[in-house]
Amino acid sequence: MSTKTVLLTGASGFIALHTLDQLLKRNYTVIGTVRSQDKADNITVQFKKEYPSAQLTFAIVEDIGASGAFNKVFQDHPEIEGVLHTASPFSFGLNKDFKDAYFTPATEGTKNVLEAIQNYGKNVKNVVVTSSNAAVANADKVGDKTFIHTEETWNPITWDDVDNELKAYIASKKLAEKLAWEFVAEQKPLWKLTTVNPTLVWGPQKFESSLANKTLNTSAEAINKLLSSDPNDTHFFDKPIGTSIDVRDVALLHVLPLENENVSGKRLYPIQDEFNGQRILNIINRNFPELESKIAKGSLDGADKHAEENTIYYDTSKTLEWTGIKSWIPLEETVKDSVRQILDYRSKH
Ligand code: NDP
Numbered sequence: 001m002s003t004k005t006v007l008l009t010g011a012s013g014f015i016a017l018h019t020l021d022q023l024l025k026r027n028y029t030v031i032g033t034v035r036s037q038d039k040a041d042n043i044t045v046q047f048k049k050e051y052p053s054a055q056l057t058f059a060i061v062e063d064i065g066a067s068g069a070f071n072k073v074f075q076d077h078p079e080i081e082g083v084l085h086t087a088s089p090f091s092f093g094l095n096k097d098f099k100d101a102y103f104t105p106a107t108e109g110t111k112n113v114l115e116a117i118q119n120y121g122k123n124v125k126n127v128v129v130t131s132s133n134a135a136v137a138n139a140d141k142v143g144d145k146t147f148i149h150t151e152e153t154w155n156p157i158t159w160d161d162v163d164n165e166l167k168a169y170i171a172s173k174k175l176a177e178k179l180a181w182e183f184v185a186e187q188k189p190l191w192k193l194t195t196v197n198p199t200l201v202w203g204p205q206k207f208e209s210s211l212a213n214k215t216l217n218t219s220a221e222a223i224n225k226l227l228s229s230d231p232n233d234t235h236f237f238d239k240p241i242g243t244s245i246d247v248r249d250v251a252l253l254h255v256l257p258l259e260n261e262n263v264s265g266k267r268l269y270p271i272q273d274e275f276n277g278q279r280i281l282n283i284i285n286r287n288f289p290e291l292e293s294k295i296a297k298g299s300l301d302g303a304d305k306h307a308e309e310n311t312i313y314y315d316t317s318k319t320l321e322w323t324g325i326k327s328w329i330p331l332e333e334t335v336k337d338s339v340r341q342i343l344d345y346r347s348k349h
Contacts, residue, residue: 002026002027002028002258002259003027003028003029003055004028004029004081004082004258005028005029005030005031005077005079005080005081005082006023006028006029006030006031006080006081006082006083006084006258007030007031007032007033007073007074007077007080007082007083007084008020008023008030008031008032008033008084008086009032009033009061009064009070009083009084009085009086009087009109009113010033010034010064010085010086010087010088011030011032011033011034011039011043011058011086012032012034012035012039012043013086013087013090013217014201014205014206014210014216014217014219014220014247015086015130015198015201015247015250015251015254016032016084016086016087017043017205017206017207017210018203018206018247018248018250018251019084019086019250019251019254019255020032020043020047020056020206021047021050021206021251022251022252022254022255023255024047024050024051024054024056025051026255026259028055028082028258029055029056030054030055030056030057031057031058031059031073031077031080032056032057032058032059033058033059033060033061033064033070033073033087034058034060034061035060035061035062035063036060036062037058037060040058040060042209043056043058044056044058046207046209059072059073059076059077061073061087063105064087064088064105064108064109064112064113065104065105065108065109065112066108066112067108067112068112068116069109069112069113069116070112070113070116070117071116071119071120073116074116074117074119074120074121075120078120078121078122078123079123080121080123080124081123081124081125081126081258082124082125082126082127082128082258083113083117083121083124083126083127083128084128084130084254084255085109085110085113085127085128085129085130086130086254087105087109088105088106088109088130088172088173088176089101089102089105089106089169090169090217090218090219091217091218092165092166092169092218093165094165098162098165098168099168101165101168102165102168102169102171102172103159103168103171103172103175105172106172106173106175106176107172107175107176107179109176110129110176110177110179110180111179111183113127113129114127114180114183114187117189117191118187118189121191124190124191125190125191125192126191126192126194126257126258126264127191127192127193127194128193128194128195128196128254128257128258129176129177129180129193129194129195129196130195130196130198130254131173131176131177131180131195131196131197131267132170132173132174132177132197132198132199133149133197133198133199133200133243133269133271134155134169134170134173134174135154135155135173135174135176135177135178135195135197136149136153136154136155136197136269137149137153137155137199137312138153138155138156138312139155139157141312141313142310142311142312143309143310143311143312144312144313145313147312147313148313148314148315149269149312149313149314149315150269150314150315150316150318151197151266151267151268151269151316151318151319152267154174154178155170155174157170157171157174158171159171159175177195177197180193180195181193181195192257192264192265193265194257194263194264194265194266194267194268195266195267195268196250196253196254196268196270197267197268197269197270198245198250198253198270199242199243199244199245199270199271200219200222200240200242200243200244200245201219201220201244201245201246201247201250202219202220202222202223202244202245202246202247202334202335202338203220203246203247203248203329203334203337203338204247204337204338204340204341205220205341208341208344208345211341211342211345212349220338222240222280223280223335223338223339223342224338224342226277226280226281226284226295226296227284227291227295227339227342228295229281229295229296229298230296231293231294231295231296231297232296233296233297233298234296234297234298234299235298235299236278236298236299236302236303236306237276237277237278237280237281237296237298237299238276238277238278238306238310239276239277240275240276240277241275241276241277241307241310241311242274242275242311243271243272243273243274243275243311243312243314244271244272244273244274244275244331244334245270245271245272245328246272246328246329246333246334248329249270249272249325249328249329250270252323252325253268253270253319253323256323260322260323260324262322262323262324263322263323266318266319266322268319268322268323269314269316269318269319270316270319270328271314271316271328272328272329272330272331272334273328273330273331274307274308274311274312275307275311275331276303276306276307276310277298278298278299278300278302278303278306278307279303279304279307279331280335281295281296281297281298282298282300282303283331283332283335283336284335284339285297287332287335287336287339288339288343290343316328
C-alpha cells in the first residue's frame, strides 16, 4: 500500500484503465493524462463508485507527440515519483501517413515524457514504458522451434522495412522502446526504466461502458469479432493467429516495478499461450452452449497443434521469476471472462 504519486499517460486506454484500477487498489495518488475533459470526467465518475476516496486527478495532453507535451504536467506536479507511459496509437485503418499515425506519437511521445522527467521530475524514481511484443518478435522466426524469444530478444525490423500499416505500428513500437533504453544509457538518470512488452492483450474491459462502442479496442475486438461469425462457417479459422496475455496480468506488471527492486530496470515479457481463431472458437463453444447455432464452430480438429506450429516459440520464465508471479492467467479464463462480459452486456442492453 502506498501514497506515492504516479503519472499514468493515456489513462483512457484498455490496458491503462486496468492499470489505474491496480494503482487505486494499492492506494497510489494518480494523475492520469487524457485527451479531453470528457474522458477525465467519465473515468473519475466510474472509479469513484469503486474507490470513493480515490486520489485521482487528470491533466489534458491532447497529443503526446507534440513538442514539450508533458512539461507542464511535471512542472505542476514535482511530487510525481512514478511514471507509467502507456499512451501510444494502437488503431488501424487510420488512413494517415504512417509516420504521422504511428512513428511520431510513439517515438516523440516517449522522448517527450523522458525529457520532461529529466528536466522537471526531480522526485521520479521509476519509469515504466508500455512497449510490445512488436519490439521482441522476429517475424522470420515464426514456427522456428530453435529460436526462443525471451526478455533479451529484439525484433530486427527497421523503418525501411515498413510497407503497410501493421509494420508501421510494429516498427514504431520497436523504435520507441530502443529510444527509451538509449536515453537511459546516454543520460544515466537517477530513475530506473522498466519496459512491459506484452503480446496481444485480451480480457474483459475494466468498465462495461466500453462495450457500448460499435467495435472494441484493437486487441479485444479480435474475440468480439468471432461472436459475429457465421454459424454455417465450417472452415478452419487459421486467423487471427499469434500469442496472447491477459490484460489483468499486464496491468499488474506496470505496477510491480514501483514496488519491487527485482522488477524495476527490467524488460518484462509476458505470454500466456499461443492461439488461432479456431482455438478461440473452440473455447467459446465449449463454455457457452447458449451460442450453439449462433456463431461458427469452424473445423474443430488440430487447432492447438496449428497454433503452436505457426506462432513464435518463447520463454517468459525470467519475467515470472523477477515478479514472483506463479503463472499467467490461462487463455481459457481470459476468453471466458471476455465473452461473459460481452454476453451479459448484450442481454442488458
Ligand atoms: P488503447 O487504444 O485502448 O489505448 C491507447 C491510449 O493511448 C488511449 O488512451 C489513447 O487516447 C492514447 N493515445 C493514442 N495516441 C495518442 C496521442 N497521439 N496523444 C495522446 N494520447 C494518445 O490501446 P491499448 O490499451 O491496447 O494499448 C496501450 C499501450 O499498450 C500502447 O502503447 C500499445 O502499443 C501497447 N500494447 C498494446 C497491446 C494490445 O494488444 N492491446 C499489445 C502490446 C502493446 P484516446 O483513447 O483518447 O485515443
